[in-house]
Amino acid sequence: MSRSETDSETLELILVALEHIEARGSLMLFASDHAQRVRLMKRMTEFKLVAWNAVAKKYDLTPFGCQCLAARRGTTDLDFTQ
Numbered sequence: 376m377s378r379s380e381t382d383s384e385t386l387e388l389i390l391v392a393l394e395h396i397e398a399r400g401s402l403m404l405f406a407s408d409h410a411q412r413v414r415l416m417k418r419m420t421e422f423k424l425v426a427w428n429a430v431a432k433k434y435d436l437t438p439f440g441c442q443c444l445a446a447r448r449g450t451t452d453l454d455f456t457q
Contacts (some may be wrong), residue, residue: 390443
């Protein structure tokens, strides 16, 4: 497998994980492997796609995370109210 295929698969996994967080606020039901969840959350927070909402006790998408999902979905109706 080439590096670009691996990068593409990683990007796809991150985008699917973002959709899961948007719907549920965590990755608990996304992947049974704790280490995989930690790696994904670390990567998504490093890229500033998600941020911890201490009041709601869950992860929320950042404006950049919302923008990435909108681009994935091919929409321009960005929702920055989260």
